Amino acid sequence: MLQNKKVQLLFFIALVFSIKLTQAQTLLVPDRVFDGMEMHENWVIYVVDNQIEYAGEASKFRVPNEAAKIDLKGMTLMPGLIEGHSHLLLHPYNETEWNDQVLKESPVERAIRGSVAAKASLLAGITSMRDLGAEGAGYTDVYLKKTIDDGIIPGPRLKVAGPAIVATGAYGPKGFHDGVTVPLGAEPVSGIDDAIKAVRRQLGNGASFIKVYADYRWGKGEPSNPTFLQEELNVMVATAKSAGRYVVAHASTPEGMRRAILAGVETIEHGDGGTLEVFKLMKEKGVAFCPTITAGHAIERYKGWRPNINPDPERITKKKKSIQLALEAGVDIIFGGDVGVFAHGENYRELELMVEYGISPIAALQAATLVNAQLLHFENLGQLKKGFLADIIAVKGNPIKDITKMREIEFVMKDGIIL
Template identity: 40%
Template sequence: MRACFPLLFLLLCGPAAAEQWISCGKLFDAKSAKLLGPHQILIREGRIAEMRSGQPMTTGNDQSLDLTDKTCLPGLIDMHVHLDHESNPNRYSEGFRLNQEDFAFRAVSYAERTLLAGFTSVRDLGGRITLSLRDSIDDGQLPGPRIIAAGKSIATTGGHADPINGVSRDMLHAFGYPGPEDGVIAGPIEARRAVRQRYKEGSDVIKITATGGVLSFAKSADNPQFMQDEIDAIVATARDYGYKVAAHAHGAEGMKRAVLAGVDSIEHGTYMNAEVMRLMKQRGTWYVPTLLAGDFVSEKSRQDGYYPDIVRPKAARVGAQIAKTFTQAYQAGVKIAFGTDAGVFPHGQNAREFELMVKAGMPADLALQSATRNAAELLGKWDELGSLEVGKQADLIAVSGDPLADITLLQRVEVVIKAGQRYK
């Protein structure tokens, strides 16, 4: 198998073949969440042009790919990543030492790792440099997943995603106080301005931090941080611009306000209660659980020096709770879309989320469906992504063996094709 790396990308991968046949031993049907028998897939100009069931045929095309010993699946979709950073013990000081260019060059590597892990599309929920990273990937300058980018998250003054939390008073004079243009608001008028600024900057989706956060330099991980009229203003303005809204939320009250305002998804959902689950089911709100992030921060909370002292107790509490909440939400019938919070843990390990979902009680077929059909539906791109069907983007991955019998096979993806281009 061949991986393609940024500096050698054009040399090793070259342009996508105009037409190629792929023969799959088995195929995961994301619509039914079932594993089907042998299929042949014709890719033409980056899209699926034809599909046939049954044993492979001789095509006479030297671009054909024989995967008859493997299981083919749609390219995976991670609905919650942060390609602008990656967890490390020095992260809290990096903003004072590194330039935006440093973070941008790192992000190139993070994007490639994500793609080679089988994730051909991601929703990046916070980080201005990912807007440019998205454009460079779309232009074919860099290898990486298709990115649906939020740009700067919208926070309240002092809330999770306020970039000057934990900064000394003397430093504040140098940094200045962030406002709506910087994604920090106080009141519904500023909330509208913040959404419009995201539109001006080219964001694809709006992300708000409806409650405190685990890794922010602040005491609470779960207190509500927007008043109802502020979230209402964000969602109403977002709808005017055709945006979906994702809400980071750990605490139940903040989740309730976000769901009542009409957000499209709740991210993390750590302390979700029965009332919130009922409201989410009534309103069709999606839940993006990020179990892997919870598992990672719980582990690192026990390591001296990895997180600041103000963060460690939050990380320990949330990490212990998030899997229990996932089990309850799944059993209650809340709609679930796959998301990991990659960046909180090392990029490229996204598929470990499947293992945790299955361990917490979700069957493997539904876990896979959450990263294909469900994720595409939440994106509003089911007509383009999320399944191997004629007319859709030719995003395909392959593994050896049956991923429904062993979900950890998704951590060892052997073939990656995005829009007809082979990357691995």
Template identity: 55%
Template sequence: MKNKLLAALMLTFCCANVASAETITLIPDAYVDVAQGTLVRGKAIIVDGNSIVDIVPTESVSSDARVVRLDGKTLVPGLIDAHSHVLLHPYNEISWNDQVLKESITERALRASNHMRSTLMAGFTSLRDLGSEGAEYADVAVRDSLHKGVIIGPRLIVAGKAIVATGSYGPKGYADHHSITLGAEPADGADLVRVVRDQIGRGADIVKVYADYRWGPNGEARPTFSVDELKTIVDVAASSGRPVIAHASTDEAMRRATLAGVQSIEHGDGGSLKTFKLMREKNVIFCPTVAAGDAISQYRGWVKGSGEVPARIKQKKTSMENAIKAGVTICNGSDVGVFPHGDNVRELELLVMHGLSPQEVLKAATITGAELMGMKDKLGQIKKGYLADLITVEGNPLEDVSVLKEVSFVMKDGVIYKGAK
């Protein structure tokens, strides 16, 4: 009884200021056609339930319609961050080791509800969450609580526990007689079949594997799985209709994961031009997570404009140059959690700094993100029949992605969470 009462109170608290889904006509100054890279003016977007049901000339709007005028605003599809960790918070607040070992799963889930709200209010209406980082299947619970209306936040697909090779992952440095909670689930060889199936059975939407990790003789990153092992993971996941994504920072791990058939490569710091060309050939998407490396470097005392630029930042610059030259598809995935939730636009700004145009970056954060969410035909664009995930900003994000830092209106699934009511 107490649990039911608590759930009811949480639902009331979270949803008290949220309008119900209904027929709404939105009239902005312009909306962004992401596919064409243009601003469209003189149009009204009609939302019914959770979908865009029509786009009509402004002058044809019925006087009986419920109209939300977004004067001076540009309407943009809800943004998508394809690499997030809602169960983590910045490492300069508390280290990753201490989050895994000292924070209870309950605390981490409660923090995640705050992270979800902050992210939604920043204009990100969808997330791929890539690993619970020692919090078991708390990410599945967060996703399910979102579906039930207990909390508010972006649409969420989750990986549950990531898969790592035995002995490769942390926390490390403890005496052998201690049993330490790991940040992911070890598995090898034939046991990979059981682990992938178990994760799927426990609610994972996607499967994440660490194709390499820092387990070399001197702590350097080295590949952790063979191509055959990675193929086993991909084949088992594919049988259930789920994709596999791979953490890979070394060129060899990226190559192996690409040959195995993963959906995306995360990080890719050491990617060569040859490997990025292979990724393009195999239609593997690159998720560079530039913001994570940038944030960690700053936490470790490096400040832009002073001192020596860290090798990690230089390496990322080279990998981005290779990726762009190879023509590989690049998504927006920030690794948020390493830095504060709600500051996700940091990745978009850094992608521009690393050579993408604002139009390419906006596409990475909408159309490409929708593909990774498995929703490319109903998410990521302002089109009839698509889900009503919409935000507004002042200015033109096709020219300056920084305008996305100031979001004044947020609608997800036809419900207004921020802005005009």
């Protein structure tokens, strides 16, 4: 009996040892490494299964015999990018207007489009993504996330907002008489009780966080105005926090932004009309800013604007000013372009515009990696550091010297798997 137990123990030890030996081991040898904070020369990254085991100077690392070495000559290795504001269930408005996407494209069609968009994003180096609302497709984003998590389709790690929440009467599509039932782009609520129920319902149905529209256009062609009362915003944030989640706010007017900040949201999306006073309040309250530069830039181009040829439209002028004010106030800035308004996979456009509008290249890359990981709750991501998950990309050249190099993604690894 004792002999049998010894045999079983030896077999178990041998099995564990053999499993250890068969772990995937990869040594990545680029020209340089951006670790999420700064650039390094003569560094290597060693990955075992889906985790980084070493990130540092090549001369201080002894390469295991079992490691598969991948030379990335001429390239910069960096953490996988984290997209902060996406809509996988939308596609560019110059293909199909937003109203027609919501009214005429079924959730099934939009899910298929979303799966294509997820793959395009991943191959463009976006290994993680915050999706800011299904825009009329219910909880399709929740199920898109599930199919990626289950390995059914390729795509980034997702955090999703579900339907998002708007004030009754404030969101579209609009323009129909009161006898027509129109599918809306978000869930409408009014009053404290209704707001609490909506937050709990969305979280219960799988939303990773709650998105609210703190301001919007009440009528066609009108400027945006606040939508929710302070008390309504307060209670939605409190309800989400009690469930261990958080709230983000679409807001572009000073008052809409102010109410959302005071309510305790974690990020302000868009923020075109933000004043220095509002941005200072954001800094004081620890609220981050996702300017979504590329969406407005794309929309103006769809209208016929030619950058660097025509004068800047008002939308562009306001966006540039808002970023300068945010920088002056010292607000944390998130990388997130509102992709879906423009083509999925072209996320690099946001980085290029961030730099064009006054953000340094290294700060833009930090926003897309370390900063977004910390602010958007992506744990063990955003840095090339021992113990972190192996979401790693490589680009040609040095993107700190030339941010357009972010268009040239040559290598993508997600969760230790090379794509």
